[in-house]
Amino acid sequence: MINTILVDDHALFCDGLERxxxxxxxxCVVNKFYSGKAVLNSPVDPTARLLIIxxxxxGMNGFDVIRRLRLKNKQLKIVILSMHEEMxxxxxxxxxxxxxxxxxxxxxxxxxxxxxRTIQGETFxxxxxxPREDNNLLSDREVEVLKLLSKGKTSKEIGTELNISxxxxxxxxRNMIKKLQVNNSTELISKALEVGxx
Numbered sequence: 476m477i478n479t480i481l482v483d484d485h486a487l488f489c490d491g492l493e494r495x496x497x498x499x500x501x502x503c504v505v506n507k508f509y510s511g512k513a514v515l516n517s518p519v520d521p522t523a524r525l526l527i528i529x530x531x532x533x534g535m536n537g538f539d540v541i542r543r544l545r546l547k548n549k550q551l552k553i554v555i556l557s558m559h560e561e562m563x564x565x566x567x568x569x570x571x572x573x574x575x576x577x578x579x580x581x582x583x584x585x586x587x588x589x590x591x592r593t594i595q596g597e598t599f600x601x602x603x604x605x606p607r608e609d610n611n612l613l614s615d616r617e618v619e620v621l622k623l624l625s626k627g628k629t630s631k632e633i634g635t636e637l638n639i640s641x642x643x644x645x646x647x648x649r650n651m652i653k654k655l656q657v658n659n660s661t662e663l664i665s666k667a668l669e670v671g672x673x
Contacts, residue, residue, distance in 0.1 A: 563646035
């Protein structure tokens with residue numbers, strides 16, 4: 476039996492996922508939390524082998540929760556289950572120590588199969604597409620975000636304009652900083668101008 480912790484601010488989804496896992500007779504949900512802060516404020520069940528967490532939750536997002544959990548627990552398998560499917564999210568999940576980044580649109584049997592394989596040590600992340608050209612290192616969406624950043628817009632303003640979450644904007648910005656090997660947004664814009672992206 477795989478002792479499992481669920482973290483999702485939607486109680487109905489959390490309860491439904493618990494039923495799916497319990498019905499397999501291979502998982503036992505030992506804790507359910509409805510916010511990131513709640514899971515951090517409680518000691519992690521020492522018998523737990525798997526934690527399934529959402530990204531966007533009130534108070535503290537799933538990425539920040541994982542970063543803090545990983546400081547204390549390297550063994551726990553962590554799977555992100557999210558409605559977001561942008562590459563930036565998957566890259567971020569991999570970089571902070573998650574074991575898988577999965578879509579909530581997966582059917583139950585596929586989800587269970589991947590969870591079991593994750594427990595065995597496999598990882599599941601979207602593969603980053605290869606850049607088409609040297610001057611096209613950034614994705615089209617990242618270039619959109621970068622152009623708006625260069626105009627001095629905040630993550631919230633960019634998110635509103637592009638109809639995506641501010642959290643996605645921040646993930647895109649971190650990925651761009653990493654790709655262009657700079658340290659902050661100011662250097663990012665300067666480097667983008669230098670190499671002809673802007």
